[in-house]
Amino acid sequence: MKLPLRGGCQCGAVRxxxxxxxxTLYCCHCTNCQQQTSSAFGMSLLVPREGFKFLKGGPGTFAIKAEAKGVQKTAMFCEKCGTRIAHDTKGNPSISVKAGCLDDRTDLSPVGHIWVKSAQDWMMFDKEDLIYEEAPDDGYFALMERWAAQEHA
Ligand SMILES: [Zn+2]
Ligand SMILES: [Zn+2]
Incomplete structure (x- = not known):
């Protein structure tokens, strides 16, 4: 992935x-992500907090329920068209950007899948992929390591 990466919402108000x-980049098959995307799963691109900024339009925000208790998670979305842009979990060094709103979506190859216990029955996973029944219990370390090894520079 060539930096900088740019993206935005469907109507163009937020960039x-x-x-x-x-x-790292992974797919989440939890029921929250299914509802949030109105689809089968969500795609999360973890980006270092200091490497993410809005160029245009401030996003709307609301607090969402996180899987873990006591975790404060904020959803950022376009107030005009409703596109979900990112999730910000308080205290995390990274922001989870919804990969589908990147301008260039030609090479979005996730290295793993989480919460597959609620994945759709027709989903097929590659033997090489990192697969987790629920949330990874290693702080996403293996997913980050696999991503780094692929050298998406
Ligand atoms: Zn919009
Ligand atoms: Zn999820």
């Missing part, structure tokens, strides 16, 4: 830029 190398 953002990623200036630091993403840490």
């Amino acid at each position: 953002f830029e990623i200036s630091k190398k993403p840490l």
Whole structure:
């Protein structure tokens, strides 16, 4: 992935830029992500907090329920068209950017899948992929390591 990466919402009111190398890309099949995307799963691109900024339009925000208790998670979305842009979990060094709103979506190859216990029955996973029944219990370390090894520079 060539930096900077740019993206935005469907109507163009909100634009953002990623200036630091993403840490990993995975798919989440939890029921929250299914509802949030109105689809089968969500795609999360973890980006170092200091490498993410809005170029245009401030996003709307609301607090969402996180899987873990006591975790404060904020959803950022376009107030005009409703596109979900990112999730910000308080205290995390990274922001979870919804990969589908990047301008260039030609090479979005996730290295793993989480919460597959609620994945759709027709989903097929590659033997090489990192697969987790629920949330990874290693702080996403293996997912980041696999991503780094692929050298998406
Ligand atoms: Zn919009
Ligand atoms: Zn999820």
